[in-house]
Structure formats: C-alpha cells, structure tokens
Amino acid sequence: MSDQKKKMVEEITSMDVDFAKWYTDIVKKAELIEYTSVKGCMVIRPYAYAIWENIQRILDGMFKATGHENVCMPMFIPESLLQKEKDHVEGFAPEVAWVTHGGSEKLEERLCVRPTSETLFCEHYANIIHSHRDLPKLYNQWVSVVRWEKTTRPFLRSREFLWQEGHTIHATAQEAIEETERMLNVYADFCEKYLAIPVVKGRKTESDKFAGAVSTYCIEALMHDGKALQAGTSHYFGDGFAKAFDIQFTSKENKLEYPHQTSWGMTTRLIGAVIMTHGDDNGLVLPPAVAPIQVIILPIAQHKPGVLDKANEVKARLEKICRVKLDDSDQSPGWKFAEYEMKGVPLRLEIGPKDIENNQCVIVSRFDRSKTVVSLDELEEKIPQLLAQLRDNMYQAALDNREKRTFDCTTMDEITETLEKNGDGFIRAMWCGNEECEDEVKAKTGVGSRCIPFAQENLSDKCICCGKPAKTMLYWGKAY
Amino acid sequence: MSDQKKKMVEEITSMDVDFAKWYTDIVKKAELIEYTSVKGCMVIRPYAYAIWENIQRILDGMFKATGHENVCMPMFIPESLLQKEKDHVEGFAPEVAWVTHGGSEKLEERLCVRPTSETLFCEHYANIIHSHRDLPKLYNQWVSVVRWEKTTRPFLRSREFLWQEGHTIHATAQEAIEETERMLNVYADFCEKYLAIPVVKGRKTESDKFAGAVSTYCIEALMHDGKALQAGTSHYFGDGFAKAFDIQFTSKENKLEYPHQTSWGMTTRLIGAVIMTHGDDNGLVLPPAVAPIQVIILPIAQHKPGVLDKANEVKARLEKICRVKLDDSDQSPGWKFAEYEMKGVPLRLEIGPKDIENNQCVIVSRFDRSKTVVSLDELEEKIPQLLAQLRDNMYQAALDNREKRTFDCTTMDEITETLEKNGDGFIRAMWCGNEECEDEVKAKTGVGSRCIPFAQENLSDKCICCGKPAKTMLYWGKAY
Numbered sequence: 001m002s003d004q005k006k007k008m009v010e011e012i013t014s015m016d017v018d019f020a021k022w023y024t025d026i027v028k029k030a031e032l033i034e035y036t037s038v039k040g041c042m043v044i045r046p047y048a049y050a051i052w053e054n055i056q057r058i059l060d061g062m063f064k065a066t067g068h069e070n071v072c073m074p075m076f077i078p079e080s081l082l083q084k085e086k087d088h089v090e091g092f093a094p095e096v097a098w099v100t101h102g103g104s105e106k107l108e109e110r111l112c113v114r115p116t117s118e119t120l121f122c123e124h125y126a127n128i129i130h131s132h133r134d135l136p137k138l139y140n141q142w143v144s145v146v147r148w149e150k151t152t153r154p155f156l157r158s159r160e161f162l163w164q165e166g167h168t169i170h171a172t173a174q175e176a177i178e179e180t181e182r183m184l185n186v187y188a189d190f191c192e193k194y195l196a197i198p199v200v201k202g203r204k205t206e207s208d209k210f211a212g213a214v215s216t217y218c219i220e221a222l223m224h225d226g227k228a229l230q231a232g233t234s235h236y237f238g239d240g241f242a243k244a245f246d247i248q249f250t251s252k253e254n255k256l257e258y259p260h261q262t263s264w265g266m267t268t269r270l271i272g273a274v275i276m277t278h279g280d281d282n283g284l285v286l287p288p289a290v291a292p293i294q295v296i297i298l299p300i301a302q303h304k305p306g307v308l309d310k311a312n313e314v315k316a317r318l319e320k321i322c323r324v325k326l327d328d329s330d331q332s333p334g335w336k337f338a339e340y341e342m343k344g345v346p347l348r349l350e351i352g353p354k355d356i357e358n359n360q361c362v363i364v365s366r367f368d369r370s371k372t373v374v375s376l377d378e379l380e381e382k383i384p385q386l387l388a389q390l391r392d393n394m395y396q397a398a399l400d401n402r403e404k405r406t407f408d409c410t411t412m413d414e415i416t417e418t419l420e421k422n423g424d425g426f427i428r429a430m431w432c433g434n435e436e437c438e439d440e441v442k443a444k445t446g447v448g449s450r451c452i453p454f455a456q457e458n459l460s461d462k463c464i465c466c467g468k469p470a471k472t473m474l475y476w477g478k479a480y
Numbered sequence: 481m482s483d484q485k486k487k488m489v490e491e492i493t494s495m496d497v498d499f500a501k502w503y504t505d506i507v508k509k510a511e512l513i514e515y516t517s518v519k520g521c522m523v524i525r526p527y528a529y530a531i532w533e534n535i536q537r538i539l540d541g542m543f544k545a546t547g548h549e550n551v552c553m554p555m556f557i558p559e560s561l562l563q564k565e566k567d568h569v570e571g572f573a574p575e576v577a578w579v580t581h582g583g584s585e586k587l588e589e590r591l592c593v594r595p596t597s598e599t600l601f602c603e604h605y606a607n608i609i610h611s612h613r614d615l616p617k618l619y620n621q622w623v624s625v626v627r628w629e630k631t632t633r634p635f636l637r638s639r640e641f642l643w644q645e646g647h648t649i650h651a652t653a654q655e656a657i658e659e660t661e662r663m664l665n666v667y668a669d670f671c672e673k674y675l676a677i678p679v680v681k682g683r684k685t686e687s688d689k690f691a692g693a694v695s696t697y698c699i700e701a702l703m704h705d706g707k708a709l710q711a712g713t714s715h716y717f718g719d720g721f722a723k724a725f726d727i728q729f730t731s732k733e734n735k736l737e738y739p740h741q742t743s744w745g746m747t748t749r750l751i752g753a754v755i756m757t758h759g760d761d762n763g764l765v766l767p768p769a770v771a772p773i774q775v776i777i778l779p780i781a782q783h784k785p786g787v788l789d790k791a792n793e794v795k796a797r798l799e800k801i802c803r804v805k806l807d808d809s810d811q812s813p814g815w816k817f818a819e820y821e822m823k824g825v826p827l828r829l830e831i832g833p834k835d836i837e838n839n840q841c842v843i844v845s846r847f848d849r850s851k852t853v854v855s856l857d858e859l860e861e862k863i864p865q866l867l868a869q870l871r872d873n874m875y876q877a878a879l880d881n882r883e884k885r886t887f888d889c890t891t892m893d894e895i896t897e898t899l900e901k902n903g904d905g906f907i908r909a910m911w912c913g914n915e916e917c918e919d920e921v922k923a924k925t926g927v928g929s930r931c932i933p934f935a936q937e938n939l940s941d942k943c944i945c946c947g948k949p950a951k952t953m954l955y956w957g958k959a960y
Contacts, residue, residue: 034604034607034608036553036554036600036603036604037558037561037603038554038556038558038591041554041555041556042554043551043552043553043554043600043604044551044552045551046549046550046551046619049549049550049551049552050549050550052552053550069526069529069530070526070529070530070533071523071524071525071526071529072523072524072529072532072624072642073516073523074516074518074521074522074523074640075521075555075593075624075626075640076518076521076577076640078517078518081517093583094583094584095582095583096582096583097556097579097581097582097591098579098580098581098582099577099578099579099580099593100578100579100580100581101577101578101580102575102576102577102578102628102639103573103574103575103576103628104574111518111577113555113579113593120516120523123516123517124514124516124523127514128514139526143624144552144555144623146555148582148583159582160554160555160556162552
C-alpha cells in the first residue's frame, strides 16, 4: 500500500462531530466511491460493487422465488412516449437528461434517458398482451437510471444510480394490490434479515406518492443520526397507465378490459442505508449477508515457522462455508486491524504461534470488538454462529437506536421541544388527512410526513395541526 | 396461449429461402426480442435475457477465476474527456448519442452516452494509481453501451447493447500483452466449450483495429450461411492512453513511469451468434450451458391417472441436476413439440402411460430429433450424458460447416470463383501486409480481412493481390 493509503486509514471525522463529513469520509476511505468529472455520477469501486452484487443476488433470488422474470428495456424514452401519462410526465420531465443528437445529426424527436421505465413497459405490454391468457406478466430489470438532481450525495442521491425495477400487470385490481403488498413485504424482509435494518412499513400520503400511482407503499428506516431514509417503494397503478397506453385484453368472458399494474424498486441507496445504520467512528460495519469479505484472517508474527501454513489451512477450510480472505502482506498488524475495521469486515480471525500451540484462534467481532477464543477443531461450527450472532446484535442495536429516537407527540410545540431536546428522530403524531396540515407541520417543525404506518395506534383523537378529528397516525421525520 | 401465439409457432421462413428473414422470424417467434419505438433499441424479453444471464454467470466466473473484480463507471462521458485520446475520439465521436440538457437547463458541456469506457477508466486510474503497489488493476463491468448505428439488426448491431468490458492496467508492457492474450483465450474457451461455437483466434489488421489500440486480437466464428461474425475482441493499448490521461506511477526503482493498458469485450451479439450457428428451420437450438430450460417434460395423455404425478416426480428429481420445466398446460402435444423446438430446448422428455408401465421415458434431442429410451432408474446418470453429447454434436456440426466453407485461394479470380460456386465462407489467402491490397481484395471480391490467425500456414510466397512477397496468411470473409 502507498503512503497515501496508510494516511487515509488513519483519518476519519467522528460521527458525533459531523455526521455528513463522517459519511463522505467513509465512502472515500473504505474505497466505495470515487468522484468523476460529471457531478453526481460516481465510480462504484470494487468493494462497493461487491456489496451490490450480494444485494442483487439475494434480492434476485427472492424475486424469482415469487415468480418474477428478468427482462431488459432500452435506456431511451421518446419524449412523446414519456408524455402519454399526464401525472407521470409532470413528475419526471423536470429532472430527465435529454439526448438531442446521434453522432452529428439532430434527432427528429429528442429522447430522455430513462428516469424509470413505466412508459417503456407499457409500450411493450400493448404489443404483447391481448388475452387473459397473457396475464399476469411478472417482470423485473436490473439497470441504471438517471435523474438530474440539483443536490447530490454518494449512494443517497446521485444523478445516475443502479436499481432494480419490478413491473407487473394483472387481470384484476385485487391481484395487482396483492402484488404491491407482496413485494413491499419482500423488501422489508430483505432489509431486516439480510441488512439488519429494521423498517417501518406504510403508505405514502397523497402528496408524496409516485407520479402516476394510485398508491405508494414504502419502507422507512431510521439512520444513526435520527434522519429517516426511504429504503424501498412499491406502487399500485390501477388501470391509469393501461388507459393512457391503450393496453387491453380479452377476458374469459370475452370482454375487452383494462389490466392493472404495479411497479417497485430498490436502489444502490441501500448501501448508504447500511453505512448510516451500522457504521461507527472506525468505519463501515457490514451485515454478514452482503459483506464482500465475511472473515479476514490475520496471521500474527507471520514470519515465524508454521504460522502462514496454518493460516492458509484455516483459509482453505473456511472457503467452503463463507467469504474469507487471508492478508499476509507485509503491513503491520496495527495497520491491518485499522484497514479491515474501516472496511467493516464482520469477523477478524487472528492466529499466531501461541494460538497454534493451543490449537486455537482468536475471533474478534467488528460490531463490538468482543473476542472469542475458538478451537481450530470447531471452526466450521463456530464461524456461522458468530456471523449469525453479529447480525442479530447489529439488528438489535439499530432497533434500539430507532426506539430511543421515536417520540409520540400530540401538539406542535411538543414536536419542536422533542427535537430540540433529543435531536432528530421519528415523530409519531395524528393527522386529519388534509394536505395543508401536512405542509404546515413541515414548515413549522421541520419534519415531513414519512408514511402512514400499517401498524396504526390511536395517540389522540385530534389532528396535531388543526385539532380537527384525526384520521390516521403518521410517522414524521427529516429525510435523506 | 392466444390464437395469435399458436399461429406464430407455425410460421417460419426456411433458412435456405431467406436467411435474413429466417433470423428475424426466430428472434420474434422464439420471443427473444420485441421492437420499440426507438430504432435499434430492443426489448430483451425474458427468454433471451435468461440466456444472457447464463452467459454472464459463466463468463463472470471465468473473469473472477483469473483475478478480475467488477466495478461500475458512470454512463456519461464529458466531450472534453472523450477527446483526450486522438485516435479514440476519431473512431467513436461519429456514432455517439449526445446529452445536451438536464431537465430544462442546457448543460455547460455536452455529455455522450458511453460507446465504450476507456476514457472513464483512465480518468479513474489517474486518481487512484500512484505507486507500483497500486498495480495491476484488473477490472470488469457489466453495462449497456450506445452506438448510433445507421443500419441495425437485433443482437447483431443495435444502438444500445449489453456487454461486459474488461479494463486492466499494468506496470509493464509484457504483463499487459499477456493479459490481452489470456482474455482472448478465455473468450475462445467460452465460445467453444459453452456455446459450442468453434472460433479462429487471430489479430486484426491495422485498418481494422480498435480506435486507440496498439493491437486488437479477436475471435471469428462462421455462421451457418457462411458469413463471419466477430465474437469477441481483446485490445492492447501500450501506454498511449496513460500518456494522454497523465497516468503515472512510481516504480520500485523510484522512477515515474507510464503503465500499460488493455480492454476486452463480449456482447449480447453472442446470442445472435448462437442463433445463426445452431438454429434450424424449426427454430432455435440452444447449447445446454446457456439454455434457460435444458429439459422440457411433456406428459403424454396427461389426463390418464398417474401420468401427471409421475411427471412431477421426474421433475422434482431433475431439478437437482439441471434446469427443467414441466408443461402440463392444455395445449396439444403437437403444439408443445413445436413450441419447445422453436425455443431450442435441448432435450424433450416424453412420459405417458405406456412409459410408466415400463418404468421408462423417451428423450428426444433437439439437435437431430434422435430418441433415447431411458429407464426411470437411470435419469440422473443419463440426462447429463445426453446434454454433454448434444453439446459435442452441436460443436462438431458447426465445425463441419466451417470446414466445408473454408477455402484456400492463391489468386483473386480463384476467390471470386470459389464464392460463386460454394456460396459464402472463409477464404484463406496470403497477404503482403499492405492496406491497399486489403482494400482492393474487398473491392474486387467482396470479402474483407477478418483476422491474421495465430495458426499460420504458408499457402504461397506471394500476396494474393499484388504478387509481392507475402508476410502473413489472412482469413477473409463477409461479416455481420
């Protein structure tokens, strides 16, 4: 490693001093991202891309297990196609990148780089769907999309980002609504089980739903600093797109009907969620399921006879059960400790002459640096246990943080006082359902509506803003 | 299935009548592609995308086994960045798509959608490479690229296509040249072993090499109609890009040096190669390694007691060893036979009441419709054997076709006569190394240089065109 690299491992802003700076430090120093000359467009470096590949593999398996097939639509949408659904174009046109020339020739019609692909799927559905026998279509694609955002942050808000977008079309509204809910549950399970991030499931308010949707479901997570992050969304479209794109099918009763659609997406923003949920002042802390390296083997006094041989033997055994790396470079142990802590490797396995004498090794958890002495005879049994334990500890810590930072309020003043006293977090408060109240709460307290949680509680009979009868409890918060 | 679908299975142009029409028929009727309103941009439908996923998985494993890591660069290249390497921009600028606006604002500098990513990798290398310890970097990415072609054909030449692009950077020229050759060999192995397509390995002539490369290696395959198809390329760049982008590293001897680079790519065009190498008048014939379904189980007289139960039992067993599907829909057996022949499924497993009585099934090969009666006790043993045999038969048939269509010529007239008599194919002929002769052969006979094969033979001492001393033997042909 170069001297520059050594220096990088040493320097990192404390998250309590400046959370935003801490975040960008990690993103650079764990070698996740490198900036490019195009604002908001990043190089996703091998370590981050390997996390994304793990996310992809697991999610893709969950999609296929629920009957979905992958496809690939073009990246370009003609302007006239984007404009077919009125709400949709209003939502997206202001933030698309426009292609106007191919080579030296001006295009007859300009094309936008897809910000999302509903319009492309609809054009395709109109071509291939004719009969009830052609339904449902349960599609997904893994691509990148472009949204010309003004303010950008690595992973959280970039002009180009990677994602998956599921698009399905069904004979009945009920089937489509079930699909919307099913995929939200898949997303929630994925976040909780594999990323160790607890989420709140709910529905967006009218003002906050996807452009063109009847309803948008979402999962909301709370970051370490108390800000909320939308981790995934699932939209029910009704038959609005079908009508706009003239998609019809002949039903079993031989009648022409409009089908019902959904779409749902998760993005590389999940990597940002992992960083901000689990990271600490020593760097990343990665959930084992998506960690590119799950166990880093560091030989101690590796020049002594037998140490490297034994370390390689341990590596060969562990390769069969997890993602493992052995670092036998000539860097100092101290440097290596810092490097793999920065990279968030879940378990560090130390093995030196003394350990070998005792037929053991020392395993250190990235989560809390707790040490476990493990007999070399029990590696295959203990490592999966320690990884599972780590995931559980991470989940519990994230849940504790969220609970510590979730506050029930019944007056506007209470919101302001709570935030002043405790810092950012989720505020739970009742709402009349009126958009003006939603806006007023945000203007006066700084927290916007995050979602109408499926798990409702009655905190009061009155809207926190206007005092009129409350319809629902809302989660409020400052959002990434 | 709809009536329209039924009709589609029935109609297909014979390849001897019109090969081009046969090709587009298959592409549509096997449900590989659907056109969109943007010329040259296709929907890759689930069946084709599943083939691509299999190609990806195998190739990605081969890349990782040779030490490469995946990354992801942005899709946009600022005009000034594209222009940094003179030859490169000259080659690509005429065929790029230009983004000029973000939302309603005109960009300060226009951006092209990547036609290839050398310039982006170089910008990144300049940021992260400082010392010999930072080398080599062995990177790859799976993305789509855009080239604004005038004439387009599904898979073979489209304005947007999917590919992988490997990009590596090394301390020495020798290492980089070895990498260029290594990856060409990986490509050749992949084509021959997994796609059952024999290839000629060679080097492109000066006039035909990649824009900015010192040398371009390639693999060339011969399609069923005798036209050549470039299936993969691997480029050695020397230090030209490093100089243009100011990438330097401190060597072990503490001197500033320029590193040496390579790039290499394979695309969705491989799917076109599979269609045109192996397909027949009944549709696709897929190599087992990339077939989305390797065995289709068709129950015969499925309404009879016990048939579906047994078919499902067979399916459950085969799922453990291959990709299998059971079609128990109410379509007729004849319709199903035609459908899965069109889809190129390697093996059809028929099982009916008589078979069950005899504890057997009938397995039909898509390659030659040969039937094998297999005892139900031996399924796990026989199916892999039959799949392997099928791959070998496909490879041999493709090799036979190539050999039948490869001709050695020593005069220009001989080329013309050979093509007139035998139709298209590879012409092997000697060449002086002069670009004018290369052009003249193409102008007079219609065949262009495909490659300077690594396996050289001396067919004559004279250039086929000018009669001066020959330097090398070339493969010539008409190309897709």
